[in-house]
């Protein structure tokens with residue numbers, strides 16, 4: 001990729017709503033992404049390989065579970081700080097942000113929220129340093145938007161739980177040391193378990209030939225009569241609601257992250273439009289290109305304000321699942337549309353790895369789908385405002 005010249009757009013001076021600490025955190029992650037992610041990300045995507053060498057840096061910049069209290073290895077940061085970190089990571093690449101989101105929101109969060117003190121002490125500090133990496137298994141081959149239909153089950157055998165089933169489309173699965181797995185008990189209640197690599201009958205298979213999130217490793221989790229020690233059951237995780245609360249935390253990060261990708265596309269397209277001339281004039285001087293750029297910065301600004309407000313509400317404990325759902329949907333849709341328009345502004349150059357736009361655009365096809373599709377999030381808002389569920 002050409003040199004990373006990113007300059008963050010801030011049309012309505014949203015920075016003035018941030019604290020000095022927020023800005024410092026953002027700058028730290030931004031500089032780290034410029035130094036460590038931008039130079040390697042194009043090759044990682046072309047080769048469809050997660051760059052494992054960045055794990056240590058992600059941990060050192062505090063991107064793994066920054067909201068977890070310091071006594072468990074986190075930094076005890078607020079939700080806006082978390083959002084800004086995800087924005088900067090996804091400005092680099094959605095796959096890198098996905099790894100951090102899964103580790104923080106989908107692995108550390110459930111252990112912190114639903115685990116025993118012993119589980120917290122055993123897993124959280126090593127997850128924060130990246131010495132252990134985790135994944136989150138909810139989706140199954142036959143149950144995506146409707147995870148409540150899951151078929152993965154376990155039987156209580158006294159000392160251990162006998163786990164049987166399979167999960168699909170699991171980020172970080174190919175290299176994860178631990179998996180937070182959602183499975184039904186004998187009564188049909190969804191429970192959360194910590195499954196560890198090395199347990200007999202537990203295997204992970206990498207999903208190949210993706211055209212999206214190529215720098216993120218995705219795979220299946222297969223449980224063939226796995227004996228999970230009883231102490232690996234998350235005692236407080238009971239019912240699908242527990243799994244969905246983890247998704248709330250991750251979706252919140254995605255809302256910020258997707259706008260990071262949009263900001264990168266816009267910034268690239270704006271610079272290119274000013275530098276590239278056709279018919280003896282910069283293409284930025286043509287009305288049709290200005291229209292695209294003007295609409296992009298408008299949508300980015302609206303989403304930045306929505307994210308900031310949501311962050312305030314979340315920090316105060318007042319952000320509902322439906323509010324988070326709206327922000328996730330809006331950010332993904334906005335980012336995808338901006339990536340497509342930016343790609344057009346770059347003409348043929350837009351399809352190359354010289355610029356980040358096509359990579360962002362392909363990544364965002366996953367981001368708009370995972371953690372609830374665009375349709376499902378529309379229906380969540382519909383249900384919230386009408387009181388009537390149209391999807392179940």
Ligand SMILES: Cc1cc2nc3c(=O)[nH]c(=O)nc-3n(C[C@H](O)[C@H](O)[C@H](O)COP(=O)(O)OP(=O)(O)OC[C@H]3O[C@@H](n4cnc5c(N)ncnc54)[C@H](O)[C@@H]3O)c2cc1C
Pocket residue numbers: 102135136137138139143144145146168169170171172212213218366369370371372373374375376379390391392
């Ligand atoms: C790269 C990647 C990484 C992922 N990582 C993880 C992970 O780490 N952990 C995990 O558990 N999962 C993960 N997922 C899975 C993801 O969450 C699911 O793909 C997503 O929830 C959608 O499920 P599905 O793909 O089975 O689509 P389906 O549920 O089969 O939906 C197909 C289409 O039907 C529509 N649809 C479904 N139901 C309705 C309805 N009631 N009304 C209207 N339309 C409907 C959907 O909107 C969609 O357009 C990942 C997916 C991808 C692509």
